Amino acid sequence: MKALLNRARTFKRRVDFESGEYSKLAEGQYPEALFITCSDSRVIPALITGARPGEIFELRNAGNIVPPYGSPGVSGEAATIEYALEVLGVQDVIVCGHSHCGAMGALKSGDDLSALPGVDAWLQLARPELAPVLTTASDDPSLPDVAQGNVVNQLAVLRTYPVVRQRLDEGRLRLHGWYYEVDTGQVHELEGDGLFRVHTG
Ligand SMILES: [Zn+2]
Numbered sequence: 001m002k003a004l005l006n007r008a009r010t011f012k013r014r015v016d017f018e019s020g021e022y023s024k025l026a027e028g029q030y031p032e033a034l035f036i037t038c039s040d041s042r043v044i045p046a047l048i049t050g051a052r053p054g055e056i057f058e059l060r061n062a063g064n065i066v067p068p069y070g071s072p073g074v075s076g077e078a079a080t081i082e083y084a085l086e087v088l089g090v091q092d093v094i095v096c097g098h099s100h101c102g103a104m105g106a107l108k109s110g111d112d113l114s115a116l117p118g119v120d121a122w123l124q125l126a127r128p129e130l131a132p133v134l135t136t137a138s139d140d141p142s143l144p145d146v147a148q149g150n151v152v153n154q155l156a157v158l159r160t161y162p163v164v165r166q167r168l169d170e171g172r173l174r175l176h177g178w179y180y181e182v183d184t185g186q187v188h189e190l191e192g193d194g195l196f197r198v199h200t201g
Contacts, residue, residue, distance in 0.1 A: 020120045021053070022053065025053055029054050029057075030054065030088070031055055031084070031088055032055055032056065032090070032091075033090060033091075033093065033094055034059060034080075034081065034090045034092070034093045035049075035057065035059070035096065036058075036059045036060075036064050036093065036094075036096065037058070037060055037094075037096040037180075038060065038061070038062065038064045038096075038097065039061055040098060040102070040182070042098070043096070043098050043180060043182065044098075046117065048096075048180060055086060057084045058076060058079065059084075060152055061077065061122070062102075062103045062122055062155060063101065063104060063107070063122070063123060063150065064150070064151070065077075065125050065150075065154060066081070066161075067157075068157055069162070071125070081093075081158070081163065082163055083162070085163045085167060085173070091172060091174065092174050092176060093158065093164070093173065093175050093176065094177075094178055095151050095155050095175070095177055096151070096152050096178040096179070096180055097148060097150055097177075097178070098133055098147065098179065098180040099144060099147065099180070099183065100183070101143070101147050103123060103126075104143060104146045105143060105151060106123060107123050107126060107127065108141065108143060108146045126150060126153070137189060144179070148188070148190075148196050151177040151178070151179060151190060152177060152194065153163065155177050158175060161166060171175050176189070176190070177190030177196070178190070
C-alpha cells in the first residue's frame with residue numbers, strides 16, 4: 001500500500017506535465033464508450049485501450065455481470081448504464097470478460113459460497129443466463145468457454161434494458177463483446193457468428 005500511496009501523493013506532479021490535457025477535463029466528460037468489465041485487478045481498461053482520462057466510462061463488478069432489467073432494489077449497474085447512455089450519449093458499449101476470472105471459476109465449479117453470501121447472491125444473477133452455455137457447449141466447459149459465454153449472456157441482458165433497446169433500434173448504439181487474456185494481453189472480439197476471434201490490426 002505504501003507504494004500506491006506514494007504514487008498518489010506525487011501524482012499531481014506528473015499531471016502538471018500534461019496540465020493542458022487535465023485542465024480541459026474540468027469542462028466535462030465526453031467518453032466514447034461504456035466499458036463493462038470485471039473488478040479483477042489484472043484488467044485495466046485504460047491500459048488495454050490506451051484510453052486517456054475522459055475517454056471511457058467504466059462499470060466494474062465481480063464477473064462483469066449486468067443484473068436483469070428491473071431487478072428489485074437499487075442497482076448501481078442500472079444507474080451507470082442509464083447515465084452513460086441518456087446523459088453522456090455514449091454510442092458504444094463493451095462487455096469485457098477475461099481469462100482466469102475467479103467469479104467465472106466459482107460459477108463453473110459450483111463452489112460452496114455459503115461463507116461469502118454477498119458473492120453468492122451476486123453470482124446468482126449470472127447463473128440463469130449462463131445455463132445455456134453450461135449445458136450446450138459441453139458437459140465440462142472450459143473456463144474460457146464459461147467466461148466468453150457470460151459475455152454473450154450479459155450482452156443479451158443488456159439488450160433488455162429499454163434505454164439500450166431503443167438506441168439499438170434507432171441505430172444509435174453498438175454493443176461489443178470482448179474477452180481479454182490477462183497473461184498474454186490478447187483481446188478476442190465477439191463476431192456475428194457468436195465466436196470470439198483475435199484481430200491483430
Ligand atoms: Zn473476473
